[in-house]
Amino acid sequence: MVWGRSSLGLINVDWFRGVQFVLVVVLMLTGAGLARAEPAFDALVTLAPSTKESSVPAGYRDLPRFSTVSAALAAAPKSGRYRVALLAGDYYEKITIERDQVSLIGLSSGNAKPRIYFDAYAAMAGQYHRDDWGTPGSATVTVNARNTVLSNLHIENTFDFLSNDALPKAHPDRVRHSQAVALLLDVDSDLTYINDSRIDGYQDTVFADGGRSYFYQSTVSGNVDFIFGDGLVVFDQCEIRSRTRGKPFASGDIQGHITAPSTNIAQPFGLVFLHSRLTRETGVPDHSTSLGRPWHPTTTFADGRYADPQAIGSAIYVDTWMDAHIIVDGWASMNGTARDGSKSRVFTPAESRFFERASSGPGVSDSPKRQPLLDADYRQLRQAIDKLRDLLKPSTE
DSSP: EEEEEETTTEOOOOEHHHHHHHHHHHHHHHHHHHHHHOOOOOOEOSOTTTGGGSSSSSGGGGEEESSSSSHHHHHHHHHOOEEEESSSSSSEEEEOOOOOSEEEEOOOOOTTTOEEEEEOGGGGGGGGGOOOOOHHHHHEEOOOSEEEESOOOEEEEEOOHHHHHOOTTTTTTSSOOOOSSSSOTTTTTEEEEEESOOOEBBSEEEESSSSEEEEEEEEEEEEEEEESSSSEEEEOOOOOOOOSSSOOOOOOOEEEEEEEEBBBBSSSSEEEEESSSEEOOOOOOTTOOSSSOOOOOOEEEEEEEETTTTTTTTEEEEEOETTBBBBBTOOEEEOOOTSSSSSSSEEOEEEEEEEESOOTTTOOOTTSOOOBBBBBHHHHHHHHHHHHHHHHHHOOO
């Protein structure tokens, strides 16, 4: 067992809890610093420059003040950690963090976190992306930098997915490409730390398209492939909430998928869930949601354009509680682009790296299609998490 000491006394934890203990202590110190405005913040974002002084905490009144997050980011110096405090409120913005070592820290008002929201969707969002790709272009918040910290924030994509989903396929108003990302961890992002935050969307909520990231005690919601991509992402003590669909389904049909990893085979691990909870909104039926399905992105190669055969997705659930919306077999298949250009190639869970260890709750079953994580792989995962924890510590201190 691992023992740690804090101002609350001795804490008895296993190795994963050891990771959590270090982060909790850091966050306790950070939280105490927020109350005293220590460490010093560099900027304050309020809904309007005319915000009443009485609504601004005393320790923040002398900071440079901005009415948008984007403006605060644009004012960052060229080097050093840049800490931005957000006063509670709703910020209708589409922001991109491209500078290394940025911290966005929300200042709560009661239980309300500062909310950054936007309503872009893939069919119209190519204009926001360097390659005219609408899915990442739709993101409300894009991180394309190293050592970014997002804390105590509510990030949301507010595209009306449900109304669109309810329209018949042939309806002239129906948007075909309805992916709407809330948080994009872009290709040049790495060592991103998300703490005590809420990330809301429906289809494609979190796109992990970059390096390593760590979500701690946060909530992510969605319904279709809502955590996806090829990055190494750890969700520690998080709530993963499945949401309803707009269109009707026959009884027993799969209505949603939590993950769609596209992890390259050279990377040992992809999407990892530790000590977390898989919950659901009211209206999400029993046995209607898979733990994940394998995404092989359509990629251009020298001999054609087809599903990437090296994207052998990795998703692992460790000591995670699962509600009854999880399907009995756990995982699902996904179609990809065959070499002839059709969507006829079916990628199965058996071809992927999908595992569980010590799952609990009514969503657990003894189906042979739900493979356990072997001890040797578990030890390798422990080492990967320990390394990630050590790399993250300087960003959160």
